[in-house]
Amino acid sequence: MRFDLKVALRYLLSNRLQSALLIGGVAIAVTVFTFNAALINGLAEFQIDRVVGSSAHVTLEPAKPRPQLVPAADGAERLVVSQGANERRAQIKQWRTVESVIDTLPGVTGVSYNILGTGLVTRGELSLPVSLKGVEPARLAAIAPIDANIVEGEPRLGLNDVLIGRKLARDLGISVGQPIFLTSSQGRERSLTVRGLYATGVDSLDARLAYVNLDTARVLFDLPEGLTEIEIKLADIYAARAVARQLADSTGLEVTAWMDKNQRLREALEGQGSSGSIIKMFTLITIIVGVASALLLTTFRRRPEIGIMRSFGISQRFVLSVFMLQGALIGVIGSLVGCFLGWGFSTLLAGLGAESGRRLPVDPSLGQYDVALLLAAAASIAAALWPARAASRIDPVEAISQ
Amino acid sequence: MSTAAMTTTHSSAVAAEGAPLLEVRDIRKVFVDRDFQTPVLKGVNFTLQRGEMVAMLGPSGSGKSTLLSILGTLMRPTSGSFRMQGRELTALREAELSDFRNQQIGFIFQYHHLLPDFTALENVLFPHAGRLWRETRAGRERAAMLLERVGLRDRMNYRATRLSGGQKQRVAIARALMNQPALVLADEPTGNLDRENADQAFALMTEIQRETGTTFLLSTHDRELAERCERRIYIAGGVVVDQPQPAASVAAATSARPSMRVITGDVPAVIDHTGQSGDADRRRA
Numbered sequence: 001m002r003f004d005l006k007v008a009l010r011y012l013l014s015n016r017l018q019s020a021l022l023i024g025g026v027a028i029a030v031t032v033f034t035f036n037a038a039l040i041n042g043l044a045e046f047q048i049d050r051v052v053g054s055s056a057h058v059t060l061e062p063a064k065p066r067p068q069l070v071p072a073a074d075g076a077e078r079l080v081v082s083q084g085a086n087e088r089r090a091q092i093k094q095w096r097t098v099e100s101v102i103d104t105l106p107g108v109t110g111v112s113y114n115i116l117g118t119g120l121v122t123r124g125e126l127s128l129p130v131s132l133k134g135v136e137p138a139r140l141a142a143i144a145p146i147d148a149n150i151v152e153g154e155p156r157l158g159l160n161d162v163l164i165g166r167k168l169a170r171d172l173g174i175s176v177g178q179p180i181f182l183t184s185s186q187g188r189e190r191s192l193t194v195r196g197l198y199a200t201g202v203d204s205l206d207a208r209l210a211y212v213n214l215d216t217a218r219v220l221f222d223l224p225e226g227l228t229e230i231e232i233k234l235a236d237i238y239a240a241r242a243v244a245r246q247l248a249d250s251t252g253l254e255v256t257a258w259m260d261k262n263q264r265l266r267e268a269l270e271g272q273g274s275s276g277s278i279i280k281m282f283t284l285i286t287i288i289v290g291v292a293s294a295l296l297l298t299t300f301r302r303r304p305e306i307g308i309m310r311s312f313g314i315s316q317r318f319v320l321s322v323f324m325l326q327g328a329l330i331g332v333i334g335s336l337v338g339c340f341l342g343w344g345f346s347t348l349l350a351g352l353g354a355e356s357g358r359r360l361p362v363d364p365s366l367g368q369y370d371v372a373l374l375l376a377a378a379a380s381i382a383a384a385l386w387p388a389r390a391a392s393r394i395d396p397v398e399a400i401s402q
Numbered sequence: 403m404s405t406a407a408m409t410t411t412h413s414s415a416v417a418a419e420g421a422p423l424l425e426v427r428d429i430r431k432v433f434v435d436r437d438f439q440t441p442v443l444k445g446v447n448f449t450l451q452r453g454e455m456v457a458m459l460g461p462s463g464s465g466k467s468t469l470l471s472i473l474g475t476l477m478r479p480t481s482g483s484f485r486m487q488g489r490e491l492t493a494l495r496e497a498e499l500s501d502f503r504n505q506q507i508g509f510i511f512q513y514h515h516l517l518p519d520f521t522a523l524e525n526v527l528f529p530h531a532g533r534l535w536r537e538t539r540a541g542r543e544r545a546a547m548l549l550e551r552v553g554l555r556d557r558m559n560y561r562a563t564r565l566s567g568g569q570k571q572r573v574a575i576a577r578a579l580m581n582q583p584a585l586v587l588a589d590e591p592t593g594n595l596d597r598e599n600a601d602q603a604f605a606l607m608t609e610i611q612r613e614t615g616t617t618f619l620l621s622t623h624d625r626e627l628a629e630r631c632e633r634r635i636y637i638a639g640g641v642v643v644d645q646p647q648p649a650a651s652v653a654a655a656t657s658a659r660p661s662m663r664v665i666t667g668d669v670p671a672v673i674d675h676t677g678q679s680g681d682a683d684r685r686r687a
Contacts (some may be wrong), residue, residue: 003531014519313504314532
């Protein structure tokens with residue numbers, strides 16, 4: 001064992017109460033750090049999951065037509081009035097080509113080829129507007145876990161089937177197995193059977209969105225070939241922007257990542273992240289102040305001993321190293337204990353309320369233990385620097401005469 | 403071995419080696435505190451030969467401790483020079499001085515100044531392990547040998563705090579010798595001990611000095627111990643003064659005020675840098 005390490009350990013063990021308090025202080029700060037990280041990150045994941053979990057990470061839509069202007073004659077002033085091209089349905093006609101591009105992408109966990117449109121559901125005298133989503137039956141749950149959200153009936157989409165939200169069913173006063181009459185925005189009409197009711201917990205979806213078979217949607221919206229939307233789900237949701245850029249470049253479609261579709265969520269997460277960073281910064285400051293003040297006191301108490309060491313030719317570097325090592329040991333041991341406590345505390349809280357379904361959004365796996373360990377150890381070493389330098393510069397004659 | 407015989411033997415060794423171990427020339431030290439200047443050493447000159455045991459006497463405040471601190475490279479003089487083993491020490495940088503001190507100089511203080519959290523063995527080993535940044539088997543064996551030499555083999559694993567005052571001072575003596583220094587500086591090494599322990603500690607230092615040929619410079623107020631040294635240096639008023647006959651002279655020197663110089667008979671007032679004058683010389687003659 002290095003002799004400076006032995007001396008540092010001996011000093012720490014000689015005043016066990018002070019060392020225990022110091023290590024305890026660092027451990028508590030690291031516990032706060034890691035628990036805070038587990039809570040903030042867990043909360044962020046929870047929010048993201050609530051928003052993004054049942055929606056696409058990357059969405060491809062038809063490119064918006066950008067009309068080219070005819071060159072104006074010299075000196076002529078050009079006045080332009082722009083209007084959306086209403087006369088043409090925006091659709092992705094060559095979606096099979098896009099499909100082959102998507103198939104080459106790594107990290108894609110699900111794809112859904114959709115036709116979106118609007119219509120009216122009529123039952124007796126009652127008419128309600130609905131959003132219709134035509135999907136391939138096999139890909140029904142590729143994006144949103146509709147199959148898991150079915151509360152009545154079954155997640156099946158035959159050509160004459162429709163899945164509607166529980167709230168819409170209540171509003172219409174119907175249940176599974178009953179027919180509804182549907183009129184699309186294209187004026188096509190069709191009678192469909194309610195095959196299942198779902199409940200996502202989001203009222204706007206449960207009251208408005210109806211799933212139909214993709215082929216049924218083709219008929220309803222006069223789209224025999226094309227699609228209006230392709231949705232992609234990724235294993236790494238934070239890769240969405242990069243994937244979106246890549247797809248936009250290779251397909252020429254309008255491609256949007258989830259974070260660009262959810263500006264408010266992003267702002268909320270950034271705000272949460274900043275709050276978490278401030279708390280983490282204060283815990284680090286607590287570590288630095290605590291360790292520095294305690295080591296400074298130790299240095300003062302050991303002045304005569306340091307003077308003696310210097311008198312028999314122990315170098316300033318050795319003295320510096322002894323006190324730096326004390327700081328490092330306090331930091332590393334305290335951080336390890338703190339990480340363990342933080343993980344334990346997070347796990348305990350994450351488990352509470354699991355039975356009642358009111359679980360705290362704490363994720364013990366997101367405690368940033370490696371960051372906490374590194375930062376706390378670095379903070380302790382930095383905190384030890386001042387006392388250690390003071391110790392190494394002690395005048396031996398003055399110290400011995402104390 | 404009688405004192406005379408020991409001196410003769412030692413003198414022969416000194417003559418064989420030639421150059422003095424330590425040459426101190428016109429060392430001055432002025433302490434400055436804001437506008438106040440306090441000159442403590444006003445031009446000290448003397449020489450130590452290899453293997454000598456020399457007592458340094460003088461009244462309190464005469465500058466003995468300051469001189470020991472300077473010779474031990476713990477403090478820099480305001481001016482002057484001192485050479486040890488042919489090396490001008492005033493020119494060395496802090497790290498070099500620290501290294502030199504570690505290998506060439508041993509310290510024994512009035513209060514033992516052992517490190518309380520370490521065992522007797524670790525205290526003795528400290529100067530060696532601290533220099534190498536690790537403990538070696540050879541170092542531990544030497545530390546154990548030194549503790550055996552000072553009669554503390556059975557106490558080597560005792561914490562310093564569990565040792566008696568006399569035992570602690572013997573550990574301090576062993577520690578001073580750990581790196582086989584050429585010079586041991588002892589500042590009132592028996593000043594904190596009772597008569598019996600003081601005699602034991604002094605006897606131990608004398609024996610070790612004879613066995614190892616290490617040069618000892620002892621600052622002391624103890625006239626009896628000073629008389630048992632081969633040579634005495636008297637400091638008064640910040641300079642080295644000569645002193646005639648032991649008993650009376652020590653009494654005079656130890657009671658002298660800093661401004662006094664003790665000049666007796668036909669011997670030079672200030673010992674010359676060769677250190678060949680004084681009663682050690684007279685004994686040799």
